[in-house]
Amino acid sequence: MLSCHGALKELKGSTDFVFVLAGNPNVGKSSIFNRLTGMGVVTANYPGKTVELNMATTTFKELRIGIIDLPGSYALSAVSEDQWVARRAVLDTSPDAAIMILDATNLARNLYMTLQFIDLGIPIVAALNLIDEAEKRNILTDTEKLSELLGIPVVPTIATTGQGLDELIEKAVEVAGKKSEIRYNVSYGTDIETNLKKLEDLLSRYNFRIASRALALLLLEEDSEFIELVEKNADGRIILGEVEKISKDIEQKYGEKTPIRITRERHGLAGSIASQVQGEITPAASDKLWAYTTSPLTGIPLLISVLAVIFAFLFYGGNLLSTIFSNLWAAYMSPVIDGAFFSLFGSGHIGRTLVWGFDAGILAALAVGIPYVLTFYFLLAFLEDTGYLNSVAFLTDRLMHKFGLHGRAIIPLVAGAGCNVPAIIGTRVLTTMRERTIASTLITLIPCSARTAVILGAVSLFVGWKPAVAIYIITLALVFFVGVGLNKVMPGSSSGLVMEMFPFRAPTISNILRKTWYRFKDFMFVAFPIVVVGSLVLGALYETGYLWRLAAPLSPVVENWLGLPAVAGLTLIFAVLRKELALTLLVTLAVVIYGGGANNLLRFMTPTQLFVYALVNTIYFPCVATIAVLGRELGWRRAISIMVFTIVLAILMGGIALRIISYFHLL
Amino acid sequence: MEADTSRIEEYLESIYKLQEEQHPVSTSRLAEHLKLSAPSVSEMVKKLTGRGLVFQSEKGVCLTDDGKFLAKKVIRRHRLSERLLTDILGFKWDEVHDEACRLEHAISPEMEDRIAESLGNPKTCPHGHPIPDKDGKLAKEKVKPLCDLKAREKGIIVSVFEEDPKMLKYLASLGLIPDVCVEVEEVAPFGGPLIVCVAGSRYALGREVASKIKVK
Numbered sequence: 001m002l003s004c005h006g007a008l009k010e011l012k013g014s015t016d017f018v019f020v021l022a023g024n025p026n027v028g029k030s031s032i033f034n035r036l037t038g039m040g041v042v043t044a045n046y047p048g049k050t051v052e053l054n055m056a057t058t059t060f061k062e063l064r065i066g067i068i069d070l071p072g073s074y075a076l077s078a079v080s081e082d083q084w085v086a087r088r089a090v091l092d093t094s095p096d097a098a099i100m101i102l103d104a105t106n107l108a109r110n111l112y113m114t115l116q117f118i119d120l121g122i123p124i125v126a127a128l129n130l131i132d133e134a135e136k137r138n139i140l141t142d143t144e145k146l147s148e149l150l151g152i153p154v155v156p157t158i159a160t161t162g163q164g165l166d167e168l169i170e171k172a173v174e175v176a177g178k179k180s181e182i183r184y185n186v187s188y189g190t191d192i193e194t195n196l197k198k199l200e201d202l203l204s205r206y207n208f209r210i211a212s213r214a215l216a217l218l219l220l221e222e223d224s225e226f227i228e229l230v231e232k233n234a235d236g237r238i239i240l241g242e243v244e245k246i247s248k249d250i251e252q253k254y255g256e257k258t259p260i261r262i263t264r265e266r267h268g269l270a271g272s273i274a275s276q277v278q279g280e281i282t283p284a285a286s287d288k289l290w291a292y293t294t295s296p297l298t299g300i301p302l303l304i305s306v307l308a309v310i311f312a313f314l315f316y317g318g319n320l321l322s323t324i325f326s327n328l329w330a331a332y333m334s335p336v337i338d339g340a341f342f343s344l345f346g347s348g349h350i351g352r353t354l355v356w357g358f359d360a361g362i363l364a365a366l367a368v369g370i371p372y373v374l375t376f377y378f379l380l381a382f383l384e385d386t387g388y389l390n391s392v393a394f395l396t397d398r399l400m401h402k403f404g405l406h407g408r409a410i411i412p413l414v415a416g417a418g419c420n421v422p423a424i425i426g427t428r429v430l431t432t433m434r435e436r437t438i439a440s441t442l443i444t445l446i447p448c449s450a451r452t453a454v455i456l457g458a459v460s461l462f463v464g465w466k467p468a469v470a471i472y473i474i475t476l477a478l479v480f481f482v483g484v485g486l487n488k489v490m491p492g493s494s495s496g497l498v499m500e501m502f503p504f505r506a507p508t509i510s511n512i513l514r515k516t517w518y519r520f521k522d523f524m525f526v527a528f529p530i531v532v533v534g535s536l537v538l539g540a541l542y543e544t545g546y547l548w549r550l551a552a553p554l555s556p557v558v559e560n561w562l563g564l565p566a567v568a569g570l571t572l573i574f575a576v577l578r579k580e581l582a583l584t585l586l587v588t589l590a591v592v593i594y595g596g597g598a599n600n601l602l603r604f605m606t607p608t609q610l611f612v613y614a615l616v617n618t619i620y621f622p623c624v625a626t627i628a629v630l631g632r633e634l635g636w637r638r639a640i641s642i643m644v645f646t647i648v649l650a651i652l653m654g655g656i657a658l659r660i661i662s663y664f665h666l667l
Numbered sequence: 668m669e670a671d672t673s674r675i676e677e678y679l680e681s682i683y684k685l686q687e688e689q690h691p692v693s694t695s696r697l698a699e700h701l702k703l704s705a706p707s708v709s710e711m712v713k714k715l716t717g718r719g720l721v722f723q724s725e726k727g728v729c730l731t732d733d734g735k736f737l738a739k740k741v742i743r744r745h746r747l748s749e750r751l752l753t754d755i756l757g758f759k760w761d762e763v764h765d766e767a768c769r770l771e772h773a774i775s776p777e778m779e780d781r782i783a784e785s786l787g788n789p790k791t792c793p794h795g796h797p798i799p800d801k802d803g804k805l806a807k808e809k810v811k812p813l814c815d816l817k818a819r820e821k822g823i824i825v826s827v828f829e830e831d832p833k834m835l836k837y838l839a840s841l842g843l844i845p846d847v848c849v850e851v852e853e854v855a856p857f858g859g860p861l862i863v864c865v866a867g868s869r870y871a872l873g874r875e876v877a878s879k880i881k882v883k
Contacts, residue, residue: 075840079833109842109868187761255684256845263839268794269760271866272753296856394871398859406873497860497873498837
């Protein structure tokens with residue numbers, strides 16, 4: 001992942017103009033970005049932030065133009081991560097123009113952030129998007145008047161068809177070319193403006209690398225980041241003293257806190273402009289049909305069915321694809337790869353180790369990546385684009401709160417039952433690192449389809465379905481208690497749900513495919529090398545025989561505490577590659593050590609041992625693809641903590657299960 | 668006489684607004700707000716007491732029911748004028764407050780009705796403050812948390828108590844600020860979140876957030 005500072009600098013250096021795309025969430029900003037740019041999108045983030053910036057270049061009339069897609073946000077107040085990143089990126093790049101994407105069906109709310117951009121003093125062009133949707137709802141906008149009232153060009157656009165986008169860029173180039181001539185027409189109430197002017201005059205004597213008007217407003221709005229910035233100045237105290245005095249004046253006059261008053265002015269001004277160009281709009285009656293998704297009576301059954309479909313899709317569809325893929329690989333690719341390596345490096349340690357990495361390793365990455373990750377991304381993009389994800393969040397918020405999460409976490413959690421890897425990447429729908437860490441830890445505990453294969457193949461087949469179900473119940477209970485526990489233990493608290501409920505929008509297939517592809521590409525880049533390297537290391541250890549020596553210290557735990565044969569412990573280590581390998585290897589090793597009849601596992605392990613084995617395999621240590629993704633998404637420190645935690649938990653649970661079962665003669 | 672009426676109205680309006688933060692209102696605070704000297708304010712308060720519009724207690728001045736009624740009428744005319752100026756006459760935002768201060772004393776009851784009608788009986792001024800109805804009534808005065816409202820119930824935000832200033836600002840940027848009208852659209856079961864409508868947008872608010880927003 002690129003760092004923003006470097007990526008932004010590079011973009012600025014290699015182009016004639018840099019524009020930022022700004023707007024509220026779900027106004028078609030990404031569609032416009034996709035239409036304006038090609039496939040060469042670069043993603044970067046600020047250290048410690050999960051919200052990413054996408055940027056790309058395009059050419060327009062022989063001009064090279066860099067476009068930065070800011071995260072969708074409602075304001076530039078930096079009170080949430082998306083707002084912080086958007087604001088930081090604007091201040092860091094000082095773009096040649098900002099392209100504001102406005103939702104014509106909700107103009108007043110969208111104009112709020114436009115006013116903030118105007119205050120920043122950046123050249124602006126507005127795209128009045130979704131005019132087709134607005135027309136359907138009888139909302140007509142006088143764009144000329146809007147342009148006149150704001151003092152910026154306004155271009156009506158339809159992102160889904162690309163209408164108006166050429167004109168949009170043309171206008172942006174135009175305003176960028178004559179920065180000095182910008183004249184905005186907007187001003188707040190007289191008292192606020194007089195006070196602002198005073199502060200502006202004072203601030204204009206210093207260089208804080210931000211427009212004086214913008215800084216004056218930010219200080220009056222008590223923005224901690226900029227108060228700190230000013231404090232560092234030699235005259236900081238004098239300036240802040242003046243700010244306080246002016247703020248008191250405003251407070252006295254209006255009987256409310258200055259930041260609230262400024263917010264009210266901005267909302268009021270935005271609303272007044274909107275009503276002047278659109279007339280009085282009756283508030284959007286939410287789509288009748290769409291209301292069924294949030295009404296408990298119909299929404300909950302629908303939610304359960306949707307979750308069941310996702311699960312079934314990943315479980316059956318994913319498994320089927322994975323099996324087909326693995327078989328095809330074994331039939332066509334393995335012989336070629338193995339043959340090539342053996343002929344080049346001989347069939348000694350080196351050749352065999354390389355085969356581990358480049359045959360088994362690549363297969364492990366692809367067999368997870370294509371059937372599970374790709375499928376899940378497609379489903380997720382679909383749910384996101386329709387707006388259904390928000391209905392889901394609304395309905396499950398209460399339950400998720402017990403874990404310190406909120407409603408949006410349910411989708412990745414359920415997806416975890418198919419495959420942990422896409423599920424962990426899916427936690428990006430959560431906003432804070434705390435939420436993502438909790439959700440990811442819980443996901444690693446949820447039995448994915450590979451672990452289910454072990455539970456079914458070892459326990460259900462040889463011991464009975466009841467113990468198999470018991471393993472599920474135990475893991476679900478663990479998920480619950482670990483969730484509640486982490487919520488108590490981890491510093492911070494859940495932020496509380498505040499989320500816009502979008503009206504239903506028909507998703508466009510091209511948008512979904514693009515989203516799916518970007519995310520999938522990202523996954524392959526990250527997971528692939530780690531899985532291959534991990535496989536190479538494991539292969540080398542195995543081929544050289546070091547693995548047996550490394551496994552030796554484990555035998556007290558495996559044999560004494562868990563009561564398993566030492567050889568079984570070894571297969572658990574191999575399962576790091578792919579969880580279902582545990583079972584395959586167990587059978588293979590059993591045959592090697594105990595002879596042909598051992599493929600009936602009961603001949604070499606007791607039902608209790610099989611139960612403990614499957615339980616430990618389910619809880620302990622995520623597979624290498626999951627580890628790769630955990631490291632990528634949460635950082636290696638958190639990923640390793642989660643790994644250690646699950647190992648300890650698995651060993652603990654396995655030993656306790658063994659003792660309870662033996663004591664009560666349960667199996 | 669006319670000048671006198673507008674002065675009385677100005678006083679009543681100020682006392683009404685100040686009462687919301689401090690009850691009763693001290694004469695010094697009133698003088699400060701009206702930018703007048705304390706003696707002249709005291710004299711006027713005496714006059715108002717004589718007309719039965721205010722009564723004086725040890726701590727300051729309170730409006731009588733008649734006084735309250737008149738104050739709300741003035742506020743109604745002020746806020747309607749602001750709407751008229753922004754929505755129909757296309758005045759610039761920074762001019763409306765002062766213009767409305769002059770208009771509020773000059774509008775006859777009949778004109779007030781006509782303005783309200785031609786604006787489609789708006790419920791709030793451009794700043795989001797509620798407009799009292801013709802009989803001087805504001806929406807229900809009883810304050811309760813937003814999460815106590817049922818689906819389809821409306822309320823006006825009185826305060827957003829939030830220890831977390833970031834959340835407070837975030838809510839404010841969405842338009843959830845005092846004196847704004849909200850309608851609850853849906854309530855999730857088992858103490859789940861609510862969907863509320865504010866100024867044409869719909870938001871889901873978690874219960875712990877909604878419990879910190881007081882409405883009336």
